[in-house]
Amino acid sequence: MNVLIVHAHPDANSLTSSLKDLAVNAFREEGHEVVVSDLYAMKWESAADYTDFDGITGPDFMHASGTAYATGRLSADIQAEQQKLRDADLVVLLFPLWWFTVPAILKGWIDRVFTYNFAYGADLGRYGNEGPLSGKRAMLATLTGGRAGHYTARGVNGPVDDLLFPLNHGVLHFTGFDVLPPFTAHSAVHLTTEQYDDIAARFRLRLATAFTTEPIPYRSETGGDYTGLTYPDGSELVPGRETPGTTGFALHTAGPKI
Amino acid sequence: MNVLIVHAHPDANSLTSSLKDLAVNAFREEGHEVVVSDLYAMKWESAADYTDFDGITGPDFMHASGTAYATGRLSADIQAEQQKLRDADLVVLLFPLWWFTVPAILKGWIDRVFTYNFAYGADLGRYGNEGPLSGKRAMLATLTGGRAGHYTARGVNGPVDDLLFPLNHGVLHFTGFDVLPPFTAHSAVHLTTEQYDDIAARFRLRLATAFTTEPIPYRSETGGDYTGLTYPDGSELVPGRETPGTTGFALHTAGPKI
Numbered sequence A, B: 001m002n003v004l005i006v007h008a009h010p011d012a013n014s015l016t017s018s019l020k021d022l023a024v025n026a027f028r029e030e031g032h033e034v035v036v037s038d039l040y041a042m043k044w045e046s047a048a049d050y051t052d053f054d055g056i057t058g059p060d061f062m063h064a065s066g067t068a069y070a071t072g073r074l075s076a077d078i079q080a081e082q083q084k085l086r087d088a089d090l091v092v093l094l095f096p097l098w099w100f101t102v103p104a105i106l107k108g109w110i111d112r113v114f115t116y117n118f119a120y121g122a123d124l125g126r127y128g129n130e131g132p133l134s135g136k137r138a139m140l141a142t143l144t145g146g147r148a149g150h151y152t153a154r155g156v157n158g159p160v161d162d163l164l165f166p167l168n169h170g171v172l173h174f175t176g177f178d179v180l181p182p183f184t185a186h187s188a189v190h191l192t193t194e195q196y197d198d199i200a201a202r203f204r205l206r207l208a209t210a211f212t213t214e215p216i217p218y219r220s221e222t223g224g225d226y227t228g229l230t231y232p233d234g235s236e237l238v239p240g241r242e243t244p245g246t247t248g249f250a251l252h253t254a255g256p257k258i
Helices: A015-029 A061-070 A076-087 A104-113 A165-175 A193-208 A248-252 B015-029 B061-070 B076-087 B104-113 B165-175 B193-208 B248-252
Strands: A002-007 A033-038 A090-096 A137-143 A183-185 B002-007 B033-038 B090-096 B137-143 B183-185
Touching: A002 A015, A002 A076, A015 A033, A015 A090, A015 A137, A015 A193, A033 A076, A076 A104, A104 B104, A137 A165, A137 A193, A165 A248, A183 A193, A248 B248, B002 B015, B002 B076, B015 B033, B015 B090, B015 B137, B015 B193, B033 B076, B076 B104, B137 B165, B137 B193, B165 B248, B183 B193
Parallel strands: A002 A033, A002 A090, A090 A137, A137 A183, B002 B033, B002 B090, B090 B137, B137 B183
Antiparallel strands: none
8 A cells, every 4th residue: 555654843853753764664564655755854835825826816815726736737846745645545644743733834734735626625525435535544643742631531731632623624534534543642752762662562553553443433524414415505413413412523423432 | 002913814915914904903093003923924934943943952842942942042033923922912813714723824933933931831830821921812813715604513614613722722821811712704705895894894893892802711720720739740620610511622611611
């Protein structure tokens, strides 16, 4: 299978970077093809703007990006990443959790690469297996400097699964990926060898099962879970579909919460 | 009062940009001092890396940023933004909602400006009025291209207040701001004049009341809402403190949910 690892840490000696090397080796040992987008090493440009569209302006930024995509006029670096995504069976986004989401350079990879008409669009399905990137798997792998207890159901930061919902549901499920439960490790600063070995072992297991792990059972917009025949109209969860008492992001996951 | 507007849209003719101009004029008419950080116009660098630290490396990126801050060796553009924050009584972050959060260039402003020892640190309080940026107010103002019905309590995108929680709670409340309820407007593409006037009028009202609006009643880590005497230990919401049946992000807001 083809694996794309998108890696976003400024220090080649960081834990995140060592897990990138670990992942490359682990996948290759199993016979997979691995491509790495090491965003800091690539000096990836983060700010999405009109300079990516070869002179196309258009009435608004979103549709201008879609026109540039459809006419093959996107910047070469964006086109290269889009091709990596087309080729991938599994995408791993590997990053330190900065301010409870991805570092800016990785947000810039999403903002610039996931253009209109490529990753979403009026004629493309979303939130389910009709999305343009359906048939592919994706997994977040993120390290935090905080204590695990701060990310629990009642932890002061909020539950880590909810913090990652805008990425897992809003980016990956939105565009059609089967989204695996995230890999997370906490207290990832100044680890002892034993602590590192434990994190590495847990990560290896997740990589080894990446093609068999059950994805998060997010609900499908086109599969009848939401109101409205066509999505530009209201699209709300059909009454009664949830486990009684469920609210917030949990509404959008079927069955037991992962 | 001193107002800092941080603005992040690549098109000077966008709705977001017009609301920036509206805000500047409205605040000045009321006699406030207004400073604008127009990130695209400034060609703000998004990717946080060691080049900001004047040669300081250190054992990890976070502490290196703190050392560079403490010794006055941060890049000049970062120091300038930190001074704007020190001077501000109110900070407005104004942006289009891209993939359910800020554009990369604004994430890069947060990543690079909110350094260790300036915005947070082992010796600084967090999640409450002991944070280093306490005494200041902050408000998100964001425009989306989606329908309002997709951002409701049961909407397919998830509730907009929950989508913004990592920014409101995880960045602004974390560092000590009093966080105002966000200003949001939906379907912000190809507006009629009437639709624009409605959004502008709602925004004007929020600006006029920005110094009197009640902040979101987030709970305080140092105020006894969480377990653990010192925060490096477990910090979870004290049992029974919440409205019965509350889960997820809502646990961290006292009283009726805003």
